[in-house]
Amino acid sequence: MRDLLNNVYSLGVGAAAASKEQIERTVNELVQKGEVKRSESNQLVDDLMQRGKEAQADLEDLVQTRVKQFLTSMDVPTKEEVDALKARIARLERSLSEKDS
Secondary structure (H helix, E strand, O other): HHHHHHHHHHHOHHHHHOHHHHHHHHHHHHOOOOOOHHHHHHHHHHHHHHHHHHHHHHHHHHHHHHHHHHHHOOOOOOHHHHHHHHHHHHHHHHHHHHHHO
């Protein structure tokens, strides 16, 4: 059971979404079943929380990368490109305004 729990959490899905209370509750159930020693339970909770944080960061990076790829494939301009165009328009408007004066 402990190996199964570690495998699920190492995938990151469960750990990324699980709260510390949920992890502690699950580990306590394993302690009560005798599958985890009480002396190991705190370290197991800490390890699973750390894995969850790492998995969440990895998932966020993956989502961000995929969104960028999708937007690029759809020819959606980046914020930098839009900002550059705004600056160019502002310069052109100033130039036209100066010529009209």
